[in-house]
Amino acid sequence: MNNLEETSFQIISAAGESMSDMFQALRFAKEGKFIKSxxxxxxxxxxxxxxxxxxxxLIVEEAQGKKTEYSIIMVHAQDHLMNCMLAKNLINELIEIYQKGNLV
Structure with a gap:
């Protein structure tokens, strides 16, 4: 496995775990468990x-001239990361709504 593949899997793993934790936080908020959330x-x-x-x-390496070949695994990793970042913003908003009591 090369560096790009290893890094791709690191991104996929960390973003996936992050997403799971975010949805757990949302479930906690829905239950009124805001500290756990x-x-x-x-x-x-x-x-x-x-x-x-x-x-x-990876971006810094490429900016320094170290080009990498196209990788569907990296595309998948970028997709995971982007979705995770978007989910974070949306889940934070939903948690705030639960905290204000608008959906409980």
Whole structure:
């Protein structure tokens, strides 16, 4: 396995775990367990940061002239990361609505 594949799988794994934690946070919020929800979102953010850092390292390498070949695995990893970042924003909004009592 080469560096691009390893990094791709790191992104997929971290973003996937992050997404799972975010949806767990949303379930906690729905149940009114806001402290647990916040803890799950913090863990999710740490994993999202890990995935984003791996992506950034690849971008920096390419900017420095180290070109990589097209990889469907990397496309898949980017898709996971992008969806995770979007989900974070939406889930944060939903948690805030639950906290305000508008959906409980």
């Amino acid at each position: 916040e803890e799950a979102m913090k863990k999710a953010q740490e994993l999202l940061n890990k995935a984003h850092k791996a992506q950034t390292n």
